[in-house]
Amino acid sequence: xxxNMSEVRSPKLEEIWSALENVKDPEIxxxxxxxxxxxxxxxxxxxxxxxxTITMTPTFVGCPAIEVIKxxxxxxxxxxxxxxxxxxxxxxxxxxxNRMKPEAKLKxxxxxxxxxxxxxxxxxxxxxxxxxxxxxxxSTDTTLRSAFGSTLCRAIRFCFACKQGFEQFKPV
Numbered sequence: 551x552x553x554n555m556s557e558v559r560s561p562k563l564e565e566i567w568s569a570l571e572n573v574k575d576p577e578i579x580x581x582x583x584x585x586x587x588x589x590x591x592x593x594x595x596x597x598x599x600x601x602x603t604i605t606m607t608p609t610f611v612g613c614p615a616i617e618v619i620k621x622x623x624x625x626x627x628x629x630x631x632x633x634x635x636x637x638x639x640x641x642x643x644x645x646x647x648n649r650m651k652p653e654a655k656l657k658x659x660x661x662x663x664x665x666x667x668x669x670x671x672x673x674x675x676x677x678x679x680x681x682x683x684x685x686x687x688x689s690t691d692t693t694l695r696s697a698f699g700s701t702l703c704r705a706i707r708f709c710f711a712c713k714q715g716f717e718q719f720k721p722v
Contacts, residue, residue: 587649600633607645659685666721684709
């Protein structure tokens with residue numbers, strides 16, 4: 551902790567967002583919390599204060615990675631010179647897969663996960679459920695094998711074209 555306030559660096563908002571790019575979802579280590587659309591509010595400190603508050607919305611209420619993500623956010627942003635960083639979890643704001651940035655969806659596919667489709671009016675249609683593109687061969691001749699994958703946000707699918715199983719990030 552720095553006692554002399556003139557020695558404390560005053561990071562700009564862009565630096566905070568840049569730091570958040572280093573915080574990955576531990577269940578999907580190729581995507582940052584920013585790319586996932588999990589950060590909903592950054593409350594900058596008042597002049598002369600060095601307490602930053604960041605609010606995040608988890609992808610699922612029961613996500614087992616919430617505490618790990620909170621800790622990672624706090625540690626990464628503390629490196630910018632804040633005396634304290636508070637990370638709040640917002641269960642009021644509903645996270646949807648539409649919050650994901652387009653580059654996150656490309657990273658998911660390269661990682662081997664079929665990205666979620668964009669939902670119009672937050673409605674998932676039967677056609678969207680049945681028209682999932684395989685991340686290996688890009689065929690849409692796929693089927694759902696299990697609505698439950700290795701994590702809450704994934705489902706298991708099978709591709710008839712390349713005969714491979716794969717996981718899909720569930721659209722919500």
